[in-house]
Amino acid sequence: MQYVNLAEDIYFLGYNDRRTSLFENIWPIPYGISYNSYLLVDEKIALIDTVERSFIDDYIDSIEEIIGNRKIDYLVINHMEPDHSGALRAIIQKYPEITLVGNKKTFALVESFYKEPENVLMVHDDSVLELGKHRLQFQTIPMVHWPETMVTYEETNKILFSGDAFGSYGTLDGGIFDDEINLDFYEIEVMRYFTNIVGKYCAHTQRAIKKLAPLDIKMIAATHGPVWRTDLNWVLTRYNKWSSYDLDTGVVIVYGSMYGNTQKMAEVIARRLAERGIKNIRVYDASKTHASYIINDVFKYKGFIVGSPAYNNSMFPNVEILLSTIEHMAPKDHYLGIFGNFLWNGGGVKNLKVFAENIKWELVYDPIEEKGALRKENKEHLLSLADAMADKLLG
Ligand code: FEO
Numbered sequence: 001m002q003y004v005n006l007a008e009d010i011y012f013l014g015y016n017d018r019r020t021s022l023f024e025n026i027w028p029i030p031y032g033i034s035y036n037s038y039l040l041v042d043e044k045i046a047l048i049d050t051v052e053r054s055f056i057d058d059y060i061d062s063i064e065e066i067i068g069n070r071k072i073d074y075l076v077i078n079h080m081e082p083d084h085s086g087a088l089r090a091i092i093q094k095y096p097e098i099t100l101v102g103n104k105k106t107f108a109l110v111e112s113f114y115k116e117p118e119n120v121l122m123v124h125d126d127s128v129l130e131l132g133k134h135r136l137q138f139q140t141i142p143m144v145h146w147p148e149t150m151v152t153y154e155e156t157n158k159i160l161f162s163g164d165a166f167g168s169y170g171t172l173d174g175g176i177f178d179d180e181i182n183l184d185f186y187e188i189e190v191m192r193y194f195t196n197i198v199g200k201y202c203a204h205t206q207r208a209i210k211k212l213a214p215l216d217i218k219m220i221a222a223t224h225g226p227v228w229r230t231d232l233n234w235v236l237t238r239y240n241k242w243s244s245y246d247l248d249t250g251v252v253i254v255y256g257s258m259y260g261n262t263q264k265m266a267e268v269i270a271r272r273l274a275e276r277g278i279k280n281i282r283v284y285d286a287s288k289t290h291a292s293y294i295i296n297d298v299f300k301y302k303g304f305i306v307g308s309p310a311y312n313n314s315m316f317p318n319v320e321i322l323l324s325t326i327e328h329m330a331p332k333d334h335y336l337g338i339f340g341n342f343l344w345n346g347g348g349v350k351n352l353k354v355f356a357e358n359i360k361w362e363l364v365y366d367p368i369e370e371k372g373a374l375r376k377e378n379k380e381h382l383l384s385l386a387d388a389m390a391d392k393l394l395g
Contacts, residue, residue, distance in 0.1 A: 003039075003062050004176050006221060006229075007157040009134065011039040013062050015055040016171035023083075023169065027196045027292045031189060032171035035083055036223050038161055040154065041067055043132030046074040046101075048152055048161045049223050053086030060087075060094060074121070074129065076101040076136065078163040079149045080109040084223050089114050101129065103140050105148035123150075139215075141165065141208035143201040151212065158218035165208065166235045168225025169193045179230040186226060188296065190235065193224060194242055195299045196292050200329045205243035209236075242299055245333045249393050250280025250301030254294055255308070256287060256316030262307045262341045262348075264374050265382055269305055269337070272386035278303075278393060286318040291325045298331055303389050304361065305337035308348035315351040323355045335392045336361040337385045339368040364388040 004012040018032040035051040037059065045067055051059050063072070072095045077085065080102075088110070092098060099119040100110065110117045123129070129136040133156060140150040145164045152161040170189035175181035198205060220228040220235065228235050240246075251273055257263040263285070270283050282297045298304060308319040315323070336356055340348035349369040356363050365385040370378045 003066060006038070006159060006219065006227060009041045010154065010157065010159065011041070011066055012176060012221065012227060013037045013039055013051070013059060014172055014176065015051050015058065016173075017052065017054070018171055024197075027169075027192070028290050029169050031169065033169050033224055034172045036221065036225075036227075037084075037087075038221055039063060039066060040131055040134055040136075042134045044073040044130075045070060046076055046129070046131055046136065047072050047091065048076045049078050049084045049163070050075070050087035050091055052083045053090075056087045056090045060090065071095050072098050074099050074101050074131075076129075076152050076161075077106050077110070077148075078152055078161060079146060079223065080106060080113065081146060081164075082113065084163070085110075085113060092117075101138075103138070103148060103150055105142070106150075109146075109148055139211060141204070141211065143204035144208050145198050145201065153215055153217075158216050160212070160215065160217045160220050162220050162222045164193075164198060164223060165205070166190075166220050166228065166239060167193050167222035170225060172226065176227055177230065178226045178228045178234065181226060183234060190225065190238065191242065191299070192292055192296050194239065195296050195329075199242075199295065199299060199331065202243040202245065202331070205239065209240055209243070245299075245331060247302040247333060248280060248300055249278065250282070250297075251278055251303030251305060251389060251393070252294065252297045252301050253281065253283045253305045253307075254286050254319065254322060255284075255306070256311075256319040257285065257307075258309060258311075258316075261370065261373055262309045262316075262339075265339050265341070265368070265370060265378075266305075266307055268374070268379055268382045269339075269386045272383050273390055276387065276390035276394070278390055286316070286322050291322045294322060295326065295329065298326060298334070302334055303337075303393055304334050305339070305385070305389065306352060306355075307339040307341075308352055309340060310342040310345065310347040313345050313347040315348050320351070323352075327355065327358055330359065334361040335364050335389060337364055337389055339370075339382065339385065341370050341372070343372060362392070364392050
């Protein structure tokens, strides 16, 4: 990708990855992802974060094109995850006198991933680094997304280099800035990046939002996705809503089903919810839809109903994977319903009950377990479950 000016002497160096199928080898990225690094050219030159290692050659070529034979003085490490530190070793080899700028958590990670760094500058909250005309200040925002994560604020142009925060899946297909692109496309990809990657750390995200609030920010330059310079509130209000579990009225129904009986139970619940006036109902087959998308809707809607058949005396494996991912992320303030199916020993509903205990969401109706084809009595229970959920949601 070509480099682009964010402001005088400040460059965006972003690289589009359309080859990787799974980000972190877990999360689907059908529309790819960009890795964004930033270069500030002043009396001193600073690079802010690097890029994923497969782009090293182009990255170093672009840097040379901008700064020629000058040396980079500082590499500011906002975040050490290798999608951003992947070119760190190559940069140190190219500029051996470079000083790595990080906080007290950063350099141990540098050593773990690469080697003990030689030239370091330890910064902490409100530290300032003078580059000449430009001054950088730093704020730690731990766990958004790793313990060492910090942001860098450039005072002259009021640019926040925010790391993963406010980032997005999806490549930048020509447009870089929020006013150059159709944000309808990025709506789901921004949210998926948040829920999939940072979603476990909502409390930390809330703390970060409050901590950064006093800064006068005119531009947000994240390490993935668009640079926000026109409608910063578009992304700020969404981050605030998602990380505070401000959930909409709606229900996610997820089931596993081998031969259709558990699916039929889900359909009965969904229909009754619709009859009760719930308009946001998303029904997912856990074997078909990746957890990445289902979890996104769990962060949108307050109701969650999950069904599983027994499988080898346990839960259906694809439901189990989803629920264990949800348990790790532990989103709060949901209403829960559970149901399932068995033929001999059971194991589906038994383990859904364990999930219910662990996740601590409010169970709106007793667990329902059918044996094979759906019968009248259990159909009535499913309708009652849907009614109980609707009652809770509609207040
Ligand atoms: Fe984009 Fe946590 O790395």
